[in-house]
Amino acid sequence: MNIRQIDHTNRREARRFVQFPYELYRSCPQWVPLPLSDGLVRLNRRAAFFRHSEANFFVAEDGDRMLGRICVMENRHYNDFHQARHAFFYLFEVIEDVEVARQLFTTAIEWAQARGLTRLIGPKGFVPLDGIGMLYKGFEHRPAMGIPYNYEYYNRFMEQLGFEKEIDFTSFYVRVSGFELPKRVIQVGEWVKKRRNLRVKTFSSKAELRRWIPALVDTYNKAFVHNWEYVPVTAEETSELEKRMLQIVQPEHIKFVLNEKDELVGFVLTFLDISIALQQTGGKLFPLGWITLLKALRNTPWINVNGMGILAEYRGLGGNAILYDELVKTIGSGNFEHADLVQMADSVDNMLADMYTVGAEPYKIHRVYRKDI
Numbered sequence: 001m002n003i004r005q006i007d008h009t010n011r012r013e014a015r016r017f018v019q020f021p022y023e024l025y026r027s028c029p030q031w032v033p034l035p036l037s038d039g040l041v042r043l044n045r046r047a048a049f050f051r052h053s054e055a056n057f058f059v060a061e062d063g064d065r066m067l068g069r070i071c072v073m074e075n076r077h078y079n080d081f082h083q084a085r086h087a088f089f090y091l092f093e094v095i096e097d098v099e100v101a102r103q104l105f106t107t108a109i110e111w112a113q114a115r116g117l118t119r120l121i122g123p124k125g126f127v128p129l130d131g132i133g134m135l136y137k138g139f140e141h142r143p144a145m146g147i148p149y150n151y152e153y154y155n156r157f158m159e160q161l162g163f164e165k166e167i168d169f170t171s172f173y174v175r176v177s178g179f180e181l182p183k184r185v186i187q188v189g190e191w192v193k194k195r196r197n198l199r200v201k202t203f204s205s206k207a208e209l210r211r212w213i214p215a216l217v218d219t220y221n222k223a224f225v226h227n228w229e230y231v232p233v234t235a236e237e238t239s240e241l242e243k244r245m246l247q248i249v250q251p252e253h254i255k256f257v258l259n260e261k262d263e264l265v266g267f268v269l270t271f272l273d274i275s276i277a278l279q280q281t282g283g284k285l286f287p288l289g290w291i292t293l294l295k296a297l298r299n300t301p302w303i304n305v306n307g308m309g310i311l312a313e314y315r316g317l318g319g320n321a322i323l324y325d326e327l328v329k330t331i332g333s334g335n336f337e338h339a340d341l342v343q344m345a346d347s348v349d350n351m352l353a354d355m356y357t358v359g360a361e362p363y364k365i366h367r368v369y370r371k372d373i
Helices: 011-024 036-041 076-082 098-113 153-160 183-195 206-223 235-248 275-281 289-299 319-331 349-357
Strands: 002-005 054-062 065-074 086-094 119-122 134-137 164-175 199-201 254-258 264-272 302-310 338-345 361-372
Touching: 002 098, 011 036, 011 054, 011 065, 011 086, 054 086, 054 098, 065 098, 076 086, 086 098, 086 153, 098 119, 098 153, 134 153, 183 319, 206 235, 206 254, 206 264, 206 302, 254 319, 264 319, 275 289, 302 319, 319 349, 338 349
Parallel strands: 086 119, 302 338
Antiparallel strands: 002 054, 054 065, 065 086, 119 361, 134 361, 164 338, 164 361, 199 254, 254 264, 264 302
């Protein structure tokens, strides 16, 4: 077995790195293949992440056969903000062989130690839209679009290699039919809107939404500043997030909360889930995959809630109730049967408690691991 750093500026090597999961999960009915182009974007040195930070990509091989892969990064924005010396790993995939995993992590740790980093944490991606963690519970369920899926043995390997829990992210399931908020939540939301002069803004076009994305990122930077996963989003990263978001969003599924000055103070982000269509196409958009995906956009029974947040000064007075009311209105606005409220961290105690209050069911957990090095 050989561990080597790939030249990810070489298109052939980058494609091979990205395509490895397609081989690993070929017989897994739950796994969702993303388009190859999405994977290649993460290896692009021109991406905004590489303007302030560093990452490298390693593979484990036995001759021509790939056995595993890993990305290890130094996110200097994260470390500067949190006053830490952490390395992060991401895009980890491996066959069911703990020795292959051990060698990949040994290489990642050596890379991190050479840069004076003292802890390895992950899986954690480059930007906020990257799914986070390693699936720990809920292996029988298909993942929400863009959220990681892995085999159960990954967690066993992490424990064998001396990693321990850093934080868990829980995803909640809602059966749309018959789902209603308690009346008192709706009443609180209406009271807060009147008392604080708040209103809900909706969108009818991507062009209109595009103009608001810098304000959305600014509000994210303020609302999530105390969240475990928080990293300040730069202007260059905002431009990249805008492109990714507008590819998959339907404007009518985005709701903003504005104050009396028309400043954005809260948001609910929901996206159509086309994971089933991606499975049907094998992640291939050409020549006919686009047709399947376009049909899915019109007919998917699943909707994903990928982000909710409101500025701290509005939370204590019931501002979250506005978000939950708009959430229910959104998921009830189409022919949706299922909603996946993705990845809420252990650290957001109030929101987790609210999920139980409104009747959402916890059904998947993703775990982030850490190891002092």
